[in-house]
Amino acid sequence: SISFTAFHRFDEINAYLDELAAAYPSRVTVQVVGKSYENRNIKTITITNGDKRTGKKVIFLDAGIHAREWIAHAGALYVIHQLVENFAANSDLLKDYDWVILPVVNPDGYEYTHTRTRMWRKTRKPVTSSCYGTDANRNFDYHWGEVGASSSSCSDTFKGETAFSEPETQTLRDVLLGIKNGVFYLTLHSYGNYLLYPYGWTSSLPSTWKNIDEVAQAGAAAIKSATGTKYTVGSSTNVLYAAAGGSDDYAFAVANFPISITMELPAGGSGFNPSTSQISSMVSETWVGIKAMAQKVVENY
Ligand code: 0X9
Ligand code: ZN
Secondary structure (H helix, E strand, C coil): CCCCCCCCCHHHHHHHHHHHHHHCCCCEEEEEEEECCCCCEEEEEEECCCCCCCCCEEEEEEECCCCCCHHHHHHHHHHHHHHHHCHHHHHHHHCCEEEEEECCCCHHHHHHHHHCCCCCCCCCCECCCCCECCCHHHCCCCCCCCCCCECCCCCCCECCCCCCCCHHHHHHHHHHHHCCCEEEEEEEEECCCEEEECCCCCCCCCCCHHHHHHHHHHHHHHHHHHHCCCCEEEEHHHHCCCCCCCHHHHHHHCCCCCEEEEEEECCCCCCCCCCHHHHHHHHHHHHHHHHHHHHHHHHHC
């Protein structure tokens, strides 16, 4: 089991996934999908209703693209906990859909925020002798580097020496491209209370933006009515800032997920570092929004 009264280390998170696979073999599969630069195993957990139907539609969730955004990793773990250990209450979300969840995209960075530098954001592969790490959310190959990304290796928004220069973004890319019938891509970040959708590289909207807006609005409304917390909904460029090379634009435009959303969780009063006593209420609020978005997807697709 896992608690929501602490932020867990990478090994504890992986142990929780393996524990669920052992306890619920008919509904849960854990796979090593890649290795980080420092050789950590990057895992996905696939959650089904156990009916063995193949070729179902897929909801894909990730977290931890940015190392310091710890409430995002916790939010993904809470979704896993709900779908697996509270299956009966959530079985509607698994009837025609499988969920694939990658809770720690950037484990080297995540461990570094625990052991050395709490505010580290990037991956950990050295670029020069003095500057380490690439912004994984500027490293995807869709209008890569065109806007809102730095060419300087010391910058927190360094785009990388090439698109997909990082083993962690290669891993996420390959998982996304390997999913057939992907419908909903959701990536958890913090902080700022935003539900963002394509594009991040241009102020133009995709022709299907209303479909994505409808899903995001359902999430924002559900959270507002549950706790009063307000989220801003809109395209990344139009409501936050332009930044190319993000996983959301890639999932939408290249990996063909028709619904692609970046959820920026709240600060919990403390930026990237909410107190451990707030984790539980923050992740359950987040789950209200994710559940409402998933329900809308299940209803419409
Ligand atoms: O800048 C980012 O990568 C995200 N914000 S954060 O504070 N978590 O770093 C927003 C990304 C939105 N999507 C794109 N710009 N593609
Ligand atoms: Zn982020």
